[in-house]
Amino acid sequence: MAKKRDRIDIIQDMLSAIVDKGGQIKPTHLMYKGNLSHAQMQGYLEELLGKECVNKVPRKGGEYFIITDKGREFLGKIREMREFDRTFGL
Amino acid sequence: MGLSAHVMDLAYGSDIYFDIVAGIILLLAFVVVWKYYRINKAQTKYKHLLIGFGMLFLSYLFKIISHFKIYYHSEYTHQVGMYTVTHHMVNASNILVYSGLLLHRILLILGFYALYRTYSCKESRKTMLLTVFLLLAIGYLSASAYVVFHLTVLFILLTLTSTYMQRCKADGSTRTKLLAYSFGILALSQIIFFLTVFWIDLYFLGEFIQLAGYFALLLTLLNVISYGKKARPH
Numbered sequence: 001m002a003k004k005r006d007r008i009d010i011i012q013d014m015l016s017a018i019v020d021k022g023g024q025i026k027p028t029h030l031m032y033k034g035n036l037s038h039a040q041m042q043g044y045l046e047e048l049l050g051k052e053c054v055n056k057v058p059r060k061g062g063e064y065f066i067i068t069d070k071g072r073e074f075l076g077k078i079r080e081m082r083e084f085d086r087t088f089g090l
Numbered sequence: 091m092g093l094s095a096h097v098m099d100l101a102y103g104s105d106i107y108f109d110i111v112a113g114i115i116l117l118l119a120f121v122v123v124w125k126y127y128r129i130n131k132a133q134t135k136y137k138h139l140l141i142g143f144g145m146l147f148l149s150y151l152f153k154i155i156s157h158f159k160i161y162y163h164s165e166y167t168h169q170v171g172m173y174t175v176t177h178h179m180v181n182a183s184n185i186l187v188y189s190g191l192l193l194h195r196i197l198l199i200l201g202f203y204a205l206y207r208t209y210s211c212k213e214s215r216k217t218m219l220l221t222v223f224l225l226l227a228i229g230y231l232s233a234s235a236y237v238v239f240h241l242t243v244l245f246i247l248l249t250l251t252s253t254y255m256q257r258c259k260a261d262g263s264t265r266t267k268l269l270a271y272s273f274g275i276l277a278l279s280q281i282i283f284f285l286t287v288f289w290i291d292l293y294f295l296g297e298f299i300q301l302a303g304y305f306a307l308l309l310t311l312l313n314v315i316s317y318g319k320k321a322r323p324h
Contacts, residue, residue, distance in 0.1 A: 008130045080318020081126040087265040087314055089209065089257045090135045 008078060010034065010044060015067060015075040018054065024066040106157045108297045113150035115304045119143040122311055138208040145201030149194050156190025159183065188233075195239050196229035202246040209253050237287055244280035247273050265313050272306030279303055 005013070017033035018025045025033070031041045045065065048054045053071030057064050067075075084090075120143040127136040160183040167176045203225055207218070225242070232239035254270035257263075282296035 006130075006132060008132075076318060077125075077129060080315060081129055083265070083317045084122070084126055084314045085133075086261065086263060087269055087310065088139065089254070089266070090133060090139075 008081075010036065010040075011048065012075065012078045012082070014041075014044060014048070015053065015071055015078075018065060018067040019072070019075065024057075024064045026062060026064055030065060105294070105297045106154060108301045109150050109153045109157075112301060112304045113147055113154065115308045116143055116147040116150060119307065119311060120147055122315070135208050138204050142201050142204035142208070145197045145204060149197035149201055152190045152193040152197065154190075156187050156194060158186050160186060192230065192233060195232055196226060199225045199229050199239070199242055199246070202243060202250070206246055206250055206253075237284055240280045240283045244277055244284065247277035247280060251277055265310055265317070268306060268310045268313065272303050272310060275299060275303035275306055 014030060014034045014036075017030055020033075021029065027041070027045075030036075030045075031038060034041060034044075036044070045054070048071065049056065051070070051074070052068055053074050054065045054067055057066055120140065123136055123139045123143060127133070127140060130136070162181055162183065164179050164181055165176055166179060167174060169175075200222065203221065207213075213221075228238060228242050232242075251270055251273040254266055254273060258266040258270055279296050279300035279302075282292050282299055286293045286296065
């Protein structure tokens with residue numbers, strides 16, 4: 001059975017999904033890629049917007065979320081932390 | 091007779107440089123774990139690592155302090171016939187040597203035990219408290235039986251090495267292998283320290299091997315950090 005994702009896993013998946021889409025993503029795609037419910041996604045997005053890891057921008061065809069430099073930096077730190085976890089068997 | 095001044099002086103031993111480098115590496119390990127703990131406070135195992143590396147760093151700090159002696163001036167006055175004679179004396183106190191080495195031993199044992207606890211969180215609180223008490227007793231009593239201290243640290247380090255070797259076989263990670271080697275080298279240094287009972291000159295070799303073990307730990311941490319930087323999205 002797959003391990004239940006924790007808060008950091010979900011944030012990593014969301015930020016990775018934005019990066020994989022070229023740095024910007026529609027909320028519906030983010031919800032689908034992040035494997036989240038609408039309510040869950042809203043909660044995490046508010047946190048990421050508050051931390052300035054993502055920005056909300058209106059575009060033709062609806063609003064988009066774009067990853068900021070701070071968001072890329074944070075995603076890098078999470079990946080570094082995950083490698084540390086793997087190495088130390090946490 | 092009264093204390094007039096305290097002067098601290100570097101007494102002896104070039105092994106202080108080995109201890110300083112080991113202390114810096116352990117402080118770096120503490121800072122790295124602290125950085126990850128701030129990202130994911132829900133991961134309780136970081137707390138064990140923080141306590142472990144923090145205690146190990148403090149252990150070397152106290153070992154460094156134990157290299158210093160306190161010198162103090164005292165005056166001694168007595169009467170010789172109609173003259174009052176005052177002698178000025180410089181005395182040396184070994185309090186830093188004894189207390190520093192005692193705290194070094196206790197913190198080193200408990201520090202490695204905290205690292206070991208990261209993988210054995212399932213043991214009950216009572217068992218943990220009993221183990222900590224016994225390790226404290228070993229640390230305190232080993233002042234007169236240094237061999238017991240080295241054997242205790244060796245046993246904990248062998249357990250850590252075995253744990254990481256098993257993990258390494260399971261996931262094939264070169265970084266985990268490097269970590270297993272670092273604990274293995276540290277265990278080897280404890281064997282050398284144990285052998286100083288028969289040949290004291292081995293002490294320097296033990297210190298050298300111990301430092302190599304901490305360098306392997308540093309290399310592991312740098313490897314993890316550089317991997318993280320490579321994996322950073324652009």
